[in-house]
Amino acid sequence: MKINSRHIITLFVLFLHTALLAETIIVCKNCEFTNIQEAVLSAKDFDTILIKKGTYKEINIRIDKPLTLLGENYPVIDGEDKGEIITIYSDNVTIDGLFIINVGTSYTSDFAAIRVVKSENFLIQNVVLEKLFFGIYLEKSNNGRVFHNKIIGDAVEEFNSGNGIQLWYCKNVVVEQNIVQHVRDGIYLEFSDNITIRKNISTNNVRYGLHFMFSNHDLYEDNVFENNGAGVAVMFSKHIKMYNNTFKNNWGTASFGMLLKEINDAEIVGNTFEANTVGINIEGTNRIMYRNNDFIGNGWAMKVRGACYGNHFEKNNFLYNSFDISYNSNINDNIFKSNYWSNYSGYDLDKDGIGDVPYRPVKLFSYIVNRTPEAIILLRSLFIDIIDFSEKVSPVFTPAELMDNQPQMKRISYDSN
Amino acid sequence: MLKILKYSCYDLLRSRWSYVYFAFYLMLGTVLLFLNNDLSKAVITLMNVIIVLVPLIGTIFGVMYYYNSKEFTELLLAQPVKRSSIFLGQYLGVALSLTLSLVVGLGLPFAFYGIFNSAAMSEFTLLLVTGAFLTLIFTALAYNIALSNENKIKGFGYAILLWLFMAVIYDGVFLMSLIAFEEYPLDKFSLIATMANPIDLSRVLILLKLDISALLGYTGAVFQKFFGTNFGIVISSIMLVIWVLVPTYFIYRKAKKKDF
Incomplete structure (x- = not known):
């Protein structure tokens, strides 16, 4: 097919059409919509849902069309520990400026505060998550961005806690300037390629600050990993x-x-x-x-x-x-x-x-400790200094x-x- | 006993060697702080010095003092004074004057440097307390050696040997046995072996207080429990006290029976 001016004009008109039709739907206590779920149901493609300050007790908000969810002054979405809060099934979804708390904990399904499923071009930014199970869970989703979020969990044990940001079978995602604390793994990647992880701060997590499994061609730079249960693990x-x-x-x-x-x-x-x-x-x-x-x-x-x-x-x-x-x-x-x-x-x-x-x-001592770990009890003993010195002069074991x-x-x- | 303690203590405090010992620690402390500029590092270096030098000086001083003051002791024995109080008084006199040199000699430079406002305060205190314990232990052991050997040269020889054994040879044998029995679970054995040598015991006690303890806990559950909690510090402290009491009791027993 040859691209000619008619096509371009058609495309342009189409774009204008959608752009002009895109509306802003306001959700607040005294508005037409008092509930995000209803607002999402009645929204059309490319609409913006503006959520005013307030507390919304909702779970299972299902977003299946390209929408922008914009919070004003951090409205609170309280899941009351019942289950998953926002699930995205559509391309081109933006979530911005929400405060999500009390995600349900389950031993059979991984409830997340925000889950993105098989979608492209998503943007999740300026979101604050507290008291969560899983935080932001990206599943088979590509070309997105997770930017400037704050995730503060209350994990104590590994078996009943989730990960802050989890990527599973994702490609070309940028995870940038997030703060993740007190969850199981701060950032977890599994089967995810070409991911950029930049300027995140992952601290005080129960297990790893960052965890890679079977993920190739990824870049992580300028991150800080501090005081995590076991540090950072990069495997396979x-x-x-x-x-x-x-x-x-x-x-x-x-x-x-x-x-x-x-x-x-x-x-x-x-x-x-x-x-x-x-x-x-x-x-x-x-x-x-x-x-x-x-x-x-x-x-x-x-x-x-x-x-x-x-x-x-x-x-x-x-x-x-x-x-x-x-x-x-x-x-x-x-x-x-x-x-x-x-x-x-x-x-x-x-x-x-x-x-x-x-x-x-x-050093000879480190060789010995490797063989007989209990020998570490002799650390900094005079005898050890002597044998280290003699080994340095003429190496036999190392x-x-x-x-x-x-x-x-x-x-x-x-x-x- | 207190009077005799006072006499020996004053006697020693007036002697040249106490001053040399005191001056040595003063210099060591000053130089370390001057070169290191970092309190916690200085504390670690000091630990290395203390666990080697303090026992050596304690042993040598103890033996030396016993032989030098033998005539005075015999004179005292002719008086209506209890035997145990003579010997224990002398022992405590030596040990306390040495401890004083150590604590003041190291304490002064560190105090001027501002240890009181520093995070390393507790480690430093522990270091001095351990040093004091080591002095008490090794002086007592030296007194035992001197009491059982009339021959000065033999006494000195045994004393040096004791130090060499505790500071170096013991660890060598310990390490060899660890390697020889590496197929067996060794964590309990190694803890007990550490307890059995006051130098190792103080080293571990100081290491426990320093951050390095996590390295030690790496090894297994028993170490983890010992090094990861206060349990280890409590047990090691109790062991140190036992290490002082047992040789002191032996001085007391030996002194009761000895002929002059």
């Missing part, structure tokens, strides 16, 4: 980019800043790992580039479990960690180059900023070729690179 995913995130205070007996399991070809650049029991725990990860990350004051900066090959560690700062790197085998196929290690005690005679003696990041041949003498500042 490929080509993930992780830039400039902060992982902080995930401090507990089974916590870590980030857990990587079966991850291939990822880039981890410019992140900060501070005060975590384990900074990064890696297992079965291949061809990952770690560059310009800061590891500050962690128990273990990195715990390398089995089957990790072809990883590059370049220009990272390892500052004051109890253990820099722990390894459980003495085969090494990973490359450590040009990092700064605060525990490095070598010298630099030619003054080129690179230490003349290679640095061995794996992988001999695992070393940084160009340890930096000064902390690397990334701005100049």
